[in-house]
Every structure is written in C-alpha cells, then in structure tokens.
Amino acid sequence: MKIKKPKYILAIETSCDDTSVAIYNNNHHDVITISSSKEQSEFGGVVPELASRFHEKNLYTATKKLLDKNSISFDDIYKIAYTSEPGLKVCINMGKVFAKTLSFLYEKELKEINHIYSHLFSFSLNNIIVYPFIGLVASGGHTSIYLVRDKNNIELLNETLDDAIGEVYDKIARVLKFEYPGGPIIDSLYNESKTSINFLNRKINPANQFSFSGIKSAVLNYIIKNKEFDKIEVISSFQKLIISIVIDKIIYYSDLYNIRNIVIGGGVAANKLLRKELIKQNFHLSLPNLDICGDNALMIGLMAKILED
C-alpha cells in the first residue's frame, strides 16, 4: 500500500529586503531565505526598488531549490500563503504576483497572511501557545505590544509613535560606520560595564506609547558633539537604555492585565540583553528560536497553519 505523503503549505515572504520561501506542515518544515543586506549595505538602509528587483530575481530559483531539496512537487502542496501586509508595497507586490500566479496555475488555495501577526506567533514553532498572552513585536519596521486572547482576538496595546526599535539600532550603527543591519553588531559588542552615558534624563511613563526618536537624537548628538568617544560606551549605554524601556512596558502591561504569559517576536527578539532581562522577570516566557526572529517565510507558513486549526 502506498503511504500518502502529508500535504504542505508553501509560504512566501517578500515584505522587506529578504526573499524567503518555506514549506510547512506539522511534521516537517524547511525554509530558504536570501538576504539582500549586502546589496543594501552601501545605502545604510533598505532601498525599496532595489529590494523588489532582488525578490524578482530570487523568488523562482529559491522556490525551485526548496522544492527540489525536499523532493516536493506542487502535488504535495495544498495552499499558498503569502505576506499581504504590512511592508514595502513594491516588495509585497512581487510576492503577491508570484503567489497568485502559482495558485492560479496549480489550482491551489491562496491565503493572505499578516506579517506582524506572524512575528507575534513565531514563538509557537518551538513552544505551545497558551492564551491569553502579551506579545512584543520588535523589528526594523515595528515596535508594538499586543494582548492576544485568541488567534482571532488580537488587541494592539502599544505602538511606536516614531522610529521602530530596530531602525534606531540601524541608524546609530550607520553613523558609527558599522555594516547594515547594525542591530546584531551593537548587540554583540555590548559591554555591561560600559554603560555610563545617560542619554535620557527623565523617567518614561510605561503607559505612554513607545517613542524612540528622542533617544536616537540624543545618541546622534553625542556622537557629533564629542570628537573623541568610546564607541562601546556609546552603544552599550544606548542598548541598556532602550532595552530597559521595552522591559518596563512589558512589565506594565503584564501587571495591568494580570497576564504572565509573555512572548516576543521580530528581528530584535534575537537581542541577547532583551532575552536576559526578560528571563529575570517572573514571567511564563516563550522565546522564538533565533532563526525565526528575523523576516522569514516559515513564520508565514506557521501562521497560515495556526489560522486553520
């Protein structure tokens, strides 16, 4: 008797500068992500037109490679999920057209997936989902806190009024002539004993919306005003401050709603200090694996599956 192979979701993520495709089912998953950060590096940030051309160049080859590698054909796929919002329009459109074409050609169900909610639920690849939970999404484009009562009941509690946290990391790194993206570089150079610079001389009310542009300006002004300074002292002081603001907000909402289940997602969720400080708290903490924090199509496939159950 021939054993029937379980069918897969094919997921496509092109919301920013990484082209990513994944296959997902509960027993097996795989992902290929091609990063354009090298191409973007000389501009110190993401150029949408460049990123969209990058997706155009890579979508077909990445998908072919992924299917071949896993010995999967379109007969083994029952659904095509793609990031439909939010993100860079020209980039999203590239993935959307690709997904729609495949769905039309092979007569597969098409599913639009929200990129931020996928970051929010990415922890569930290696953790059980326990509702309700409070989730932080911290990336290059977003900094928000959600109260999640159920997969269809997601309430936004706090959102940045200006820059996203990853964006601030990247801007400071750029001025200090680190490569793009600067977040992981700053994190790896962090030194707890070199955090003496005070970039904020007022207490932040944790009930307020996130706002990082003041801190960004304070750090940039410090760099401009001081001809000679210790780079490690600057980035460590900055990281200590910005992570403490995030932690204070999570504690505030955890206490306000009396919810101890805390999750994080997004590129900045890989941050070592953020994780260390969260572990110190009395939370039931669900951390995503490091390889699912940044933009990737696996979280899109996972989210498509969660929405089915």
Ligand code: KG4
């Ligand atoms: O989720 P992501 O890949 O893309 C967006 O949706 O924006 O996040 C990328 C962002 C970049 O700003 C990058 O510098 C930041 O996440 N990032 C980090 C770390 N790893 C990535 N920021 C701080 N510490 C890290 N370890």
Ligand code: ZN
């Ligand atoms: Zn993202």
